Amino acid sequence: MTQVYEKVALIGLGLIASSMSWAIKRGGLAGQVTGYARSQETRDTARRIDLCDVCESAADAVKDADLVVLCVPVGVMGAVAQEIAPYLKSGATVSDVGSVKRAVIEAVSPFIPDDVHFVPAHPLAGTEHSGPEAGFASLFDNRWNLLVPVEGTDPTAVDRLRAFWEGMGANVDVMDPDHHDLVLAVTSHVPHLIAYTMVGVADDLRRVTDSEVIKYSAAGFRDFTRIAASDPTMWRDVFLSNQEATLEILGRFTEELFDLQRAIRTGDGDKLHQYFTRTRAIRRGIIQAGQDTDAPDFGRVKK
Numbered sequence: 001m002t003q004v005y006e007k008v009a010l011i012g013l014g015l016i017a018s019s020m021s022w023a024i025k026r027g028g029l030a031g032q033v034t035g036y037a038r039s040q041e042t043r044d045t046a047r048r049i050d051l052c053d054v055c056e057s058a059a060d061a062v063k064d065a066d067l068v069v070l071c072v073p074v075g076v077m078g079a080v081a082q083e084i085a086p087y088l089k090s091g092a093t094v095s096d097v098g099s100v101k102r103a104v105i106e107a108v109s110p111f112i113p114d115d116v117h118f119v120p121a122h123p124l125a126g127t128e129h130s131g132p133e134a135g136f137a138s139l140f141d142n143r144w145n146l147l148v149p150v151e152g153t154d155p156t157a158v159d160r161l162r163a164f165w166e167g168m169g170a171n172v173d174v175m176d177p178d179h180h181d182l183v184l185a186v187t188s189h190v191p192h193l194i195a196y197t198m199v200g201v202a203d204d205l206r207r208v209t210d211s212e213v214i215k216y217s218a219a220g221f222r223d224f225t226r227i228a229a230s231d232p233t234m235w236r237d238v239f240l241s242n243q244e245a246t247l248e249i250l251g252r253f254t255e256e257l258f259d260l261q262r263a264i265r266t267g268d269g270d271k272l273h274q275y276f277t278r279t280r281a282i283r284r285g286i287i288q289a290g291q292d293t294d295a296p297d298f299g300r301v302k303k
């Protein structure tokens with residue numbers, strides 16, 4: 001147990017913040033954790049499960065905090081930063097967990113006082129569940145957290161945040177914001193859009209074939225439905241704030257899709273086989289890197 005910050009404030013009390021709170025407690029990383037969410041309902045739930053010291057305003061939560069983490073949807077990061085700015089302690093660090101980095105940096109930076117550090121971050125861990133009851137202490141174990149410090153940031157503040165995330169079980173890397181947004185467009189944002197689309201297509205089909213799509217849904221489609229059950233507000237904000245990179249990757253995706261479509265139409269089995277052999281190797285690489293399990297059906301326990 002090594003305390004990294006005396007007081008940590010979490011703004012937003014959803015999946016990520018609640019997982020952080022449990023992981024902070026597990027690791028003894030802070031003397032106190034305060035939290036705030038905009039609705040009374042969420043604050044009451046957080047109190048009921050004894051998540052952290054829940055405050056009735058963001059200003060109260062951040063008062064005297066050494067680290068403030070914005071755990072709200074990307075589209076409201078700027079407004080929340082503006083709201084808390086007058087109450088930040090001199091020498092404190094503000095960070096965030098937003099899934100997009102360039103837009104968050106642009107929205108939040110103007111409100112950060114000169115005597116406060118700003119170290120944006122993005123933990124590459126999550127589930128399709130939301131809210132304070134969705135969190136669990138091991139969410140970040142052996143997952144990557146990308147720190148995206150802005151130019152001129154005090155390296156001590158970055159090192160301290162790194163130690164904090166490592167204490168929560170994460171592996172930490174530092175990345176440039178634009179590169180982050182492009183990488184995440186490939187690994188997360190566009191795959192989510194594809195899942196949303198596929199489930200939408202199947203839903204249209206369901207109207208024709210009654211309940212067959214649900215009844216006979218095999219592992220592939222079930223995984224799409226799991227991803228497509230992700231929080232609509234969070235994902236709307238991700239696409240609106242990472243427009244450029246997602247559109248670039250979507251452009252490449254549709255080109256490849258048309259290419260495979262042509263291979264199917266022309267009966268080009270070699271092309272399909274070669275393509276699927278290449279993609280299978282990528283899956284093996286992910287398992288070798290410890291970022292997934294090779295258990296059949298992704299290790300799901302049958303109930």
Ligand code: NAP
Binds near residue numbers: 074128
């Ligand atoms: P979530 O479970 O939906 O929680 C969002 C929280 O933000 C809720 O407590 C909500 O309060 C609060 N909130 C929204 N607007 C607010 C405002 N104006 N002021 C104060 N609180 C506000 O979301 P999450 O999954 O934890 O995601 C939070 C952030 O983490 C997002 O930026 C997302 O991009 C990022 N992220 C998510 C994942 C993932 O897989 N879910 C992974 C990595 C990063 P109410 O409940 O009162 O509405």
